[in-house]
Amino acid sequence: MIRPKVGVVSCSGECCSLGTLSRIATRRVLEDLKAGETVTICLPLFLAGDSGERMFAKQFPTVAVDGCHKLCATKAIEKFSGKTAATVDVESLLEELGSSPPASRRVFTPEDMALVAVVAGTIVEKVDGIKEAQDV
Amino acid sequence: MKERPILIIPCSGIGKPFGTIGRDATFRVVDELRKGRADTNCLSLLVMGDEEATKQIRESAAIAVDGCPLECARKNIEIAGGRIAAHFKVMDLLRENKGLRPRQVTFLDEDGTKLAEMLAERIAVKVDELGGQGR
Numbered sequence: 001m002i003r004p005k006v007g008v009v010s011c012s013g014e015c016c017s018l019g020t021l022s023r024i025a026t027r028r029v030l031e032d033l034k035a036g037e038t039v040t041i042c043l044p045l046f047l048a049g050d051s052g053e054r055m056f057a058k059q060f061p062t063v064a065v066d067g068c069h070k071l072c073a074t075k076a077i078e079k080f081s082g083k084t085a086a087t088v089d090v091e092s093l094l095e096e097l098g099s100s101p102p103a104s105r106r107v108f109t110p111e112d113m114a115l116v117a118v119v120a121g122t123i124v125e126k127v128d129g130i131k132e133a134q135d136v
Numbered sequence: 137m138k139e140r141p142i143l144i145i146p147c148s149g150i151g152k153p154f155g156t157i158g159r160d161a162t163f164r165v166v167d168e169l170r171k172g173r174a175d176t177n178c179l180s181l182l183v184m185g186d187e188e189a190t191k192q193i194r195e196s197a198a199i200a201v202d203g204c205p206l207e208c209a210r211k212n213i214e215i216a217g218g219r220i221a222a223h224f225k226v227m228d229l230l231r232e233n234k235g236l237r238p239r240q241v242t243f244l245d246e247d248g249t250k251l252a253e254m255l256a257e258r259i260a261v262k263v264d265e266l267g268g269q270g271r
Contacts, residue, residue: 010150011178011180012148012150012159012179012180013178013180013181014145014146014148014159014162014163014176014177014178014179015176015177015178015181019148019178023148023150024242024243026150027150027241027242028242031241031242040150040151041151042147042148042149042150042151042155042206042208043179043180043183044147044148044149044179044180044183044208044209044211044212045206045208046183047183047208047211047212047215048206048207048208048211048212048215049206049208070181070186072178072180072181072183072184072186073180075184076180076183076184079184104167105163105167106160106163106164106167
């Protein structure tokens with residue numbers, strides 16, 4: 001049985017380091033942890049692209065990865081493309097862990113990379129949950 | 137009109153190194169080279185029509201930084217009603233530096249870093265030309 005790939009879309013927000021954290025964790029899933037099982041799209045393409053881009057969430061069950069509580073990725077996907085299958089709110093996740101956001105939005109320390117691993121692991125859990133549901 | 141920092145908005149494309157180069161260059165300018173005279177904001181806020189971000193982009197001179205020919209940064213700024221004071225395209229820089237071949241997306245490799253540094257210098261000069269001021 002061929003299962004559709006799962007979409008993972010990061011906000012990549014530029015205003016704080018949480019956007020970088022969401023972006024790096026998303027890339028880690030795409031190119032390593034779930035390579036071949038996941039696809040992505042640039043979030044700004046939903047508005048700047050054509051109708052093809054807006055089919056994304058309809059074609060792929062999609063996990064939104066949001067850096068902060070504003071949840072831009074979730075809201076943009078649901079506004080332009082379709083219902084998200086899951087959301088990872090990175091700011092909430094860090095609050096649960098009692099961790100501070102990375103100090104830099106450009107250069108990550110080994111401690112920051114440990115947070116990347118946690119966020120990426122959470123994304124993987126969502127992806128696995130979606131794929132298991134596809135099997136039912 | 138009160139002088140404001142120049143707003144630099146990169147596309148932050150996530151599929152290829154070009155978006156990372158534009159993003160990295162933007163942070164070099166706003167956090168280091170022209171700290172306080174240039175600023176950035178989340179392009180995704182503009183995409184979802186955030187009221188505050190839309191107001192900010194309409195009241196500032198904006199520099200769009202695009203990684204690929206789809207020009208998401210420029211288009212989204214214009215859709216939000218912003219004024220493009222300058223537009224930088226990573227592809228133009230690549231054409232000028234054909235020996236540099238960036239391959240890494242998540243963390244820039246040596247060639248990607250060189251391109252980001254070059255782009256940041258150019259953006260910084262443009263911020264000076266546009267007269268970016270602190271808040």
